[in-house]
Amino acid sequence: YSTDYFSSADTVQLVYNPVTRKFEGEMPLRFFQGVVQYYFEVNSADGRTFRFPSTAPEKKLDFRVGPDYYPPEIRHNPLRIISGNAAGFELSAMVTDNISVKSVKVEWKVNGVVSEFALGGGRGDNFFSGAIPLVNNLNSSSKIEYRVVAEDGAALKNKSTKPAVGYYQVEFFEELEPVSSYQNNFNSSTSDFLLSDFL
Numbered sequence: 001y002s003t004d005y006f007s008s009a010d011t012v013q014l015v016y017n018p019v020t021r022k023f024e025g026e027m028p029l030r031f032f033q034g035v036v037q038y039y040f041e042v043n044s045a046d047g048r049t050f051r052f053p054s055t056a057p058e059k060k061l062d063f064r065v066g067p068d069y070y071p072p073e074i075r076h077n078p079l080r081i082i083s084g085n086a087a088g089f090e091l092s093a094m095v096t097d098n099i100s101v102k103s104v105k106v107e108w109k110v111n112g113v114v115s116e117f118a119l120g121g122g123r124g125d126n127f128f129s130g131a132i133p134l135v136n137n138l139n140s141s142s143k144i145e146y147r148v149v150a151e152d153g154a155a156l157k158n159k160s161t162k163p164a165v166g167y168y169q170v171e172f173f174e175e176l177e178p179v180s181s182y183q184n185n186f187n188s189s190t191s192d193f194l195l196s197d198f199l
Contacts, residue, residue, distance in 0.1 A: 001027055001038035006057065033066040068154035072097040074104075074162040076148050084138065084174040092129035093119065093148050093162065100153035104128040109145040109167060110138070119148075144170040 002009040014023035029036065039056035043049055053059045076093040095101050104119040119128035138144075145167035152158045184190060 001036060003029070003032050003034060003036055005035075006037060006060075029065060035062055035064050037062045067156060068099055068152065068158065069156065070098050070152075071158040071160035072101055072150040072152050074148055074150050074160055076162045078168045079146070079170055080168075081171045081173060082134070082138075082144065084172065088131055088133040090129055090131050091117075091119065091146075091148070092127065093150075094126050095128055095150045096126050097150075097152040101126075101128075102151045102153040102157075104148065104150045106130070106132065107147050107149055107167075108132065109143075111143050138172050139174065142172050144172055146170065 001012065012025040012027055014025040016022075017024050027036070027038075037060040039060050040052040041049060041056070042051075051057075053061065073096050074093055075095075076091075079089065079091060082089060091106055093104060095104050106117045106119060108115045108117060117130055117132050119130040121128055147167045148162040150160050150162075182192075184192065
């Protein structure tokens with residue numbers, strides 16, 4: 001391993017632990033802060049040498065020691081439309097971080113009034129979801145916006161949002177009464193249909 005991009009290097013011998021059934025060792029970093037590069041080398045009983053990565057020392061593994069400046073990464077499929085008959089809806093996101101994810105929430109705005117809803121972990125450590133109730137007195141003119149906010153477990157409390165800037169716009173629609181027939185030549189614009197993610 002090396003703390004100066006292999007201008008110099010040192011070696012740690014790994015010792016087999018029969019309890020964990022793993023080879024273990026410790027790098028004496030002596031309060032170093034920065035990038036540590038390393039690779040594994042195994043010498044077999046018949047004199048062969050194996051390395052990981054296999055092309056080491058040209059290719060190496062690395063990690064960084066020091067303050068965590070990296071915010072969580074959020075993956076989310078945006079909600080575009082809400083039916084007036086729905087009592088609520090569920091939002092979900094995949095959130096990952098290089099250390100840990102402390103919290104994931106939704107900042108929800110209806111006509112400028114902000115509410116917050118926490119998303120809990122459900123299916124695996126990286127999947128967060130939650131059921132969000134709809135407020136009363138929504139109509140087609142209501143302005144509905146939201147964004148997903150994630151905070152990591154670092155001392156610096158790094159945060160990220162999805163979208164990175166602004167909020168997702170959600171369209172609210174009230175379903176009309178059923179009809180026995182419908183006719184439209186589509187030669188002019190119409191408000192009879194509400195579509196999402198179609199051009």
